[in-house]
Amino acid sequence: MSSQLLEALNVLEKEKGISRDVIIEAIEAALVSAYKRNFNQAQNVRVDLNLETGSMRVFARKEIVDEVFDSRLEISLDDAKEINPGYDTGDVVELEVTPKDFGRIAAQTAKQVVTQRVREAERGIIYSEFADREEDIMTGIVQRQDGRFIYVALGKIEALLPVNEQMPNESYKPHDRIKVFITKVEKTTKGPQIFVSRTHPGLLKRLFEIEVPEIFDGTVEIKSVAREAGDRSKISVAAANEEIDPVGACVGTRGARVQAIVNELKGEKIDIVHWSEDPVTFVANALSPSKVLDVQVDEGAKATTVVVPDYQLSLAIGKRGQNARLAAKLTGWKIDIKSETDARELGIYPRADEPLLPVNDEDDYEDNPSEDLE
Known part of the structure; x- marks a missing residue:
C-alpha cells in the first residue's frame, strides 16, 4: 500500500495543489476515528503513518498520575517507570496498541480520505475559478x-x-x-x-467589451445600460478624447460590431447614444430616435418634461411606452413627454428665458426605428 499511497499523495500535490503534509494529517486523524469505531476504544490514541515502510501503528497516550481513575487515559508512576525510569508525574506515556488486522481497515480508510480530499480539492479549484468570474461572460x-x-x-x-x-x-x-x-x-x-x-444588463455590456476594442482598452466608456431583454436596449457611451466618436466606435463599419451583438441576442434592438453630464442633452439623446424640441429640468424632483414634434410623439413614447421607459432607466431621470401642440396649450413651450434645443437630424444608431411607429 505504501507505493500506491505515495503515488496518490504525489498526484494530489502536483495536480490539485494539496500539500502532502495536510493529507497525511487528515489520514492520521481518520485512522484514529476508525480505530475507536472499529475496536470500541475511547482512549486517547495517536496514529503514526510511515510512508517509507507503509506501516501504520497506533499508540495509546496515557498521562502519568499518582492515582489511576481511568486506565484508558492514565497510568501510574510505578508502571511508567518500568517502561522508562526517566518518567515523572504529569508526563505522557505512549504504548503501542496496534490491532492485528488494523492494516486492512487503515488501507480502506486512507483510500476514503484521499478520495474525499481529491473531491474537495476539485470543488475548491472550481469555486476559486468561478468566484473571480462573477459579473463576467462565458460561453457554455x-x-x-x-x-x-x-x-x-x-x-x-x-x-x-x-x-x-x-x-x-x-x-x-x-x-x-x-x-x-x-x-x-x-x-x-x-x-x-x-x-x-441571458437577460442581465451586464451581458450586453460584456458583449460590447468583446466586440469593441475601444471599450475593452478604456478609450470608450459605457456609462449606463437599460435593457428589456429580447426586445430592446439602450446604452450610453462617452470618450475622454473629443476626437473619438464613441457611438461610431460601437456601431462599427457598416454596423458590423453592433450587428454581431444583435445576432447574439437573437434580434434584440439596440440604441447607442452619446452620454452627457448635462441632463438636458442626455435626456434628449436617450429618447433617440425621436427628435426633441425642448427639455425642462426639475432638479429637486429629478424629473424632466420633454417636448417633441407632434408627428414624433408616438416614436418618442414607443410601443407600450418602451422608448420612454428605457430612456428613463438609462438616464436616471423621470421623463414626461409632451407633444408640441399640448406644450403650447399648457404655456410651457416655447420658453422665453432659454434657447430651445436644436433639432438634430443626424440619427444615432438604432436597429429599426420604423417599428416604434406601429
Whole structure:
C-alpha cells in the first residue's frame, strides 16, 4: 500500500495543489476515528503513518498520575517507570496498541480520505475559478432543462440558468452554444453552484467589451445600460478624447460590431447614444430616435418634461411606452413627454428665458426605428 499511497499523495500535490503534509494529517486523524469505531476504544490514541515502510501503528497516550481513575487515559508512576525510569508525574506515556488486522481497515480508510480530499480539492479549484468570474461572460453548452433551470456546461461544472433569466424570444436545445453572464457563485456542501443569466444588463455590456476594442482598452466608456431583454436596449457611451466618436466606435463599419451583438441576442434592438453630464442633452439623446424640441429640468424632483414634434410623439413614447421607459432607466431621470401642440396649450413651450434645443437630424444608431411607429 505504501507505493500506491505515495503515488496518490504525489498526484494530489502536483495536480490539485494539496500539500502532502495536510493529507497525511487528515489520514492520521481518520485512522484514529476508525480505530475507536472499529475496536470500541475511547482512549486517547495517536496514529503514526510511515510512508517509507507503509506501516501504520497506533499508540495509546496515557498521562502519568499518582492515582489511576481511568486506565484508558492514565497510568501510574510505578508502571511508567518500568517502561522508562526517566518518567515523572504529569508526563505522557505512549504504548503501542496496534490491532492485528488494523492494516486492512487503515488501507480502506486512507483510500476514503484521499478520495474525499481529491473531491474537495476539485470543488475548491472550481469555486476559486468561478468566484473571480462573477459579473463576467462565458460561453457554455446547453445540456438539459427542467421546469426551473436550463443546465449549461461551463467546463467541468453545470451552471444554472433560471427561468426568469432566460430571454423570452429564445428557445434552448441541447448542445446549443450560448453566451451567459455569471450573476452569482455560491459555495455549498455539494460543491460550488453557479447561476447565470441571458437577460442581465451586464451581458450586453460584456458583449460590447468583446466586440469593441475601444471599450475593452478604456478609450470608450459605457456609462449606463437599460435593457428589456429580447426586445430592446439602450446604452450610453462617452470618450475622454473629443476626437473619438464613441457611438461610431460601437456601431462599427457598416454596423458590423453592433450587428454581431444583435445576432447574439437573437434580434434584440439596440440604441447607442452619446452620454452627457448635462441632463438636458442626455435626456434628449436617450429618447433617440425621436427628435426633441425642448427639455425642462426639475432638479429637486429629478424629473424632466420633454417636448417633441407632434408627428414624433408616438416614436418618442414607443410601443407600450418602451422608448420612454428605457430612456428613463438609462438616464436616471423621470421623463414626461409632451407633444408640441399640448406644450403650447399648457404655456410651457416655447420658453422665453432659454434657447430651445436644436433639432438634430443626424440619427444615432438604432436597429429599426420604423417599428416604434406601429
